[in-house]
Amino acid sequence: MDLKALRNKAQQPRMLTESERARLEEFQDLIHYSSRYSDDHFEYRHVTLPKNMLKVIPKDYFDPETGTLRILQEEEWRGLGITQSLGWEHYETHTPEPHILLFKRSQD
Template structure:
C-alpha cells in the first residue's frame, strides 16, 4: 500500500491527528448529506481520482478547526474526518487537495487497482 508521502499528500495541511466530530457537530451536517455530489472516477497511469462536491452552505456548518484559515479552504481531511462529515466512498481514497477557486470541491485519489488490506 502506498504511503501518504509516496502519494504526494502534504500531511502538514491536515490536523495533526483525526479530530472526531461531536454529536452536535455531526447533527448540524446531517441536512447536507443527501446533496453531496460524487464525480465519476477518472485516472492516469498511477492513480484513480474523483472529486466530491459539498453543498456550499455545508462549509459554514463544518467545524472551524477543519478549515485552513491561510487558504480559505478546508484542511486536507483524514478519512475518519471526511467519513464523519457524511462523505461515503469505498476504501483507499485519500483527500489530497481542495480546489481553491471552489473550496466546496474536495479532490480524492487512490492507487490504481487498490486492494484493501485483508
C-alpha cells in the same frame, strides 16, 4: 506527498461532536460524487459539498492561511458524511471552489 499533506497526516484526526454531526446531517444526501477518472498511477474523483454545508463545518477543519478546507484524514471526511469505498485519500481542495474536494487512490 507535499509538506502540507505531511503536516496534516501527522495530526490526530479531529472527530466531530454529536451536535456538529447533527448539523451536518441535512446536507449529506446533497453531496455529489463525480465519475472516476485516472492516469497511469491513480484513480481520481471529486466530491462536491453543498455550498451551505461549509458554513456548519467546524472552523478547525479549515486552513487558516487559505480559508479552504484543510486536507482531511479519512475519519474526518467520513465524519462529514462523505461515503466512498476504501483506499481514497483527500489530497487537495479546489481553491476557486472550496466546496469541491479532490480525492485519489492508487491503481495498484
